[in-house]
Amino acid sequence: MxxxxxxxxxxxxxxxxxxxxxxxxxxxxxxxxxxxxxxxxxxxxxxxxxxxxxxxxxxxxxxxxxxxxxxxxxxxxxxxxxxxxxxxxxxxxxxxxxxxxxxxxxxxxxxxxxxxxxxxxxxxxxxxxxxxxxxxxxxxxxxxxxxxxSGYNVIIHEIAHKLDMRCGAANGIPPLPPGLPRSEWKRTFQQAYEAHQAAVDAGEEALLDADAAESPDEFFAHAAEAWFSNPALVAAAMPAVAELLRRLFRPGRDPASA
Ligand SMILES: [Zn+2]
The missing domain is CATH 1.10.472.150 (Glucose-regulated metallo-peptidase M90, N-terminal domain)
Structure with a gap:
């Protein structure tokens, strides 16, 4: 049907x-x-x-x-x-x-x-x-x-939300390709999200905006737009997150060239 x-x-x-x-x-x-x-x-x-x-x-x-x-x-x-x-x-x-x-x-x-x-x-x-x-x-x-x-791209941010919503509720976990385990994604993003929340609460400088500390889905959308806009910036601030984004969006590419 x-x-x-x-x-x-x-x-x-x-x-x-x-x-x-x-x-x-x-x-x-x-x-x-x-x-x-x-x-x-x-x-x-x-x-x-x-x-x-x-x-x-x-x-x-x-x-x-x-x-x-x-x-x-x-x-x-x-x-x-x-x-x-x-x-x-x-x-x-x-x-x-x-x-x-x-x-x-x-x-x-x-x-x-x-x-x-x-x-x-x-x-x-x-x-x-x-x-x-x-x-x-x-x-x-x-x-x-x-x-x-600059680390910002409104279109990519909203498309990241769209991808996130493709597998049920928006939770910061988009559909993942084979070879990218959900557990690894969840663990890495959760750690980075919590570190970002702590930085925002402490009033410290952080790569992503304070809005990214609102929820895991906002964190993913902000991280994705930052990565497309300036992958080196994300790799320097959050290397494990940058590597997962590369494996999702640019599989097979040399990490140095993102
Ligand atoms: Zn958003």
Whole structure:
């Protein structure tokens, strides 16, 4: 039944349109994170991007401006984390919503001490739900493009959440390839997460933002964006975490070149 639905879904999906050399070159020039890819990786990413653009509906909200090239820039960074995994990791959701800048989300806040639930409005630069849309602030995407090795990348952060949610609840453990034991991942990330929490509580400098101390899934998303943006920085601060991220995202690669 599932495979029948899937075949039907595949048949209904628009055919990917090949991306011209000119458009691809412009995206590689604009996005420094794509520049270290070798020719076969770049070609595979280009094919993934064509599928992403065919699969996902891009929606500009609140006056955001979206051009074909901006959509391709988003697609390229969204596909980068799954380049060595499988495009299917990006299946099961259908929209990319783009705001011009930070956006506000209404959320319920549960006070653990009083049990009182209040409605709060949070400002966000990105958001991802299981089976739901990817929501992004264009201004923050532009910041990441202008300062690509800062350790931040909002698109990769949200895609890391999407990967994490693929195997049940978000818990900081994405689907792992054979040869990467779940127990090893869990132990290494738990230790690093606790060390980060302790550093934040003590007011010490830490590689990742204080937000990463909120939960194991936030820690994983922050670590993943930092690793793609600046792998050497993560390797220096958290070598065991960096090595696991390399084995997940770049299997078979020399650790020195991440
Ligand atoms: Zn997050």
């Amino acid at each position: 599932f495979s029948l639905l899937r075949r039907l879904g595949d048949a209904l999906r628009p055919r990917p349109e090949p991306i011209s050399d000119e458009r691809w070159q412009a995206v590689v020039t604009a996005c420094a994170l794509l520049q270290p890819l070798d020719a076969p990786q770049s070609q595979r990413l280009r094919e993934f991007c064509a599928r992403f653009l065919a699969d996902k509906q891009f929606v500009a909200l609140a006056g955001a401006e979206l051009s074909a090239q901006r959509c391709l820039l988003i697609a390229a960074q969204a596909c980068l984390p799954v380049l060595e995994l499988d495009y299917d990791y990006l299946r099961g959701w259908y929209q990319v919503l783009v705001y011009p800048d930070e956006f506000h989300m209404r959320n319920e806040h549960h006070d653990e001490e009083t049990g009182v639930v209040t409605d709060v409005e949070d400002s966000r630069i990105g958001e991802a739900w299981d089976y739901g849309p990817l929501v992004l602030s264009w201004a923050d995407i532009e910041h990441d493009l202008a300062d690509p090795h």
